[in-house]
Structure formats: C-alpha cells, structure tokens
Amino acid sequence: MSSLDNDPLANTLARLPDDPLPPRAAAAVLRRARGVLVDEGRPTAKLQRFWSGVLLPAVLLGCALFYSVGALQTIERVYVAAR
Amino acid sequence: MGAEDNELVARLRRREPAAFDDVYARYHPRIFRFLLRLAGRRSVAEDLFQDTWLAAAKHAGDLTEETDLGAWLFTIARNRFRSHRRWAFLDFAQRERLAQEPPDHAPSPDHLAEARAEAAAVTEAFARLTPAHREVLLLAVVEGMETAQVGAVLGLKPDAVRQRISRARAELAAHLETENAVNRALAPGGLR
Secondary structure (H helix, E strand, C coil): CCCCCCCHHHHHHCCCCCCCCCHHHHHHHHHHHHHHHHHHCCHHHHHHHHHHHHHHHHHHHHHHHHHHHHHHHHHHHHHHCCC | CCHHHHHHHHHHHCCCHHHHHHHHHHHHHHHHHHHHHHHCCHHHHHHHHHHHHHHHHHHHHHCCCCCCHHHHHHHHHHHHHHHHHHHHHHCHHHHHHHHHCCCCCCCCHHHHHHHCCHHHHHHHHHHCCCHHHHHHHHHHHHCCCCHHHHHHHHCCCHHHHHHHHHHHHHHHHHHHHHHHHHHHHHCCCCCC
16 A cells, blocks of 8 residues: 555545446446457457558558659659750 | 456456456546546546547557556556647637636535535645646555556656655645635635
8 A cells, every 4th residue: 555544635635526437338438448359359450550550651651752753853844854 | 566466467468358357347446536536527537538448458468467457557547638638738629618617526616605615625626736746646645556656657756756746745735725715715704
C-alpha cells in the first residue's frame, strides 16, 4: 500500500463522488474489447497492420513523389526549356 | 505487482479472452473512476474508458513478463486523457462550449449555499487543480499506488513524483481553504 495511508488528504479525497459505470455499459465495452482482442490474435492481423501502417503509406508516398517529379519536369519543359 | 497479476500478464500475452475478462473485472471500476475524476465529465470519461480498453485489447500481445498490469492500464488511460485534451484544445467550438459548462460534478450555487457539504467543497477544489496535480493525487492517494508505480504511469522519477504530490497537496489545500471560506460566507448568518 501507499505510504500515504492514514493521511488526512486521503480521507478528504475519499469524499469525491464515485459514480460507477452502469453494468450494461461496462458489459458493452468488454464485448467490444474482447472482439478486438480476438481479431488482433488472428495470423492475418500482423499482415494487416504491416499493410496499413507501413506498406500503404509507402506506396502513397511513392506515388506522390512520382507525381511531383513528373509535374516539375513538365513545368521545366514548358517554361524553362522553351526559352 | 502481485503473483496474480503476473499470471494474468502471462495469459494476456497469449491473448486468452478469459484472462482479459479477469483483468477487466479487476480493473475496470478503478479505471473508470480515475478517468471520471480526471476528466470531470461523464460523457468524456465514458469515451476515454472505451478507448482505453480497446487499446489494451489491441496491445495485450505486446506485453512483457515484467509489465506491471495496473501501471500499464493506468498509463493507457492517462495517455488517452492527454490525447483528448490536446485535440479538445484545437477544437475551438468544443472549447467554448466546455468553458461555459460547469464540470458534471460541480455543485450548483444553491447547493453550495444550502448544504455547505464538505464533499461538494472537495469536488470543487479538486476540479480546480491542474490536470497534472489531479492525476498524481488520484494515482498516489486515491488508488494507493506506490511512488515507483506512479512514476511509471506519469513517466517521472520517484523524486519528481514526491515533489509533484507535495505541490498538488499544497494546491488542493489552498483551494479547499477558499471553498470553505466561500461556504462559510454563503451559509445562513455568514457575511454579516
């Protein structure tokens, strides 16, 4: 236990209102969390995380880079090389 | 950390749903109480509570054998609260609305005037603490966590935790003194 036992401050804070979550709401959260636990335990979950966390952002970044380089080259052709 | 918690951690690492149920049954009232008192608003606390347990379920497989289960769960809850505060700060419409609303547990002036209840004064004084002081008092005093555990949750060294507790106590005492003075003034026969 804490070294703050028998502390008047603990007694004071014990008077803070305690308004627990209704059992139905608590059960609903548990159900959703259990669903996540089971989903994350599937063998494909790591693959999905890798896809959405690493691969997809890398592909999107690559596309954006490719587009930017192409656009700059086009601008250069139109405005700079034409002079 | 107890042997029971060690066993729960081992089972959680294997993602056993029954272990998760046990952890939930053991910790969910404490986590909700912590979030409710930290956030001061029930609707916010309920959202953060759900986020906390979804995150715990998602990362249960990443636990290590040495993980302190209680500290881990309170850390998730606290991080959710901090993240909520950051986003709420950027949400100007919500900031304005929340600034006009009193916290859910704030007593009405009538209530203060007639009851002079110490509980109301404590609630009001506690709500006026900074979030950093609220969380350290909730963890160390209300939840009875050891200084090292509190440090693990807050990312502080034990000395810094002790220092923060001391400052939080002083701030709470000052607010309580103010609340009590207000209550005395509002009481029948006060301010005469």
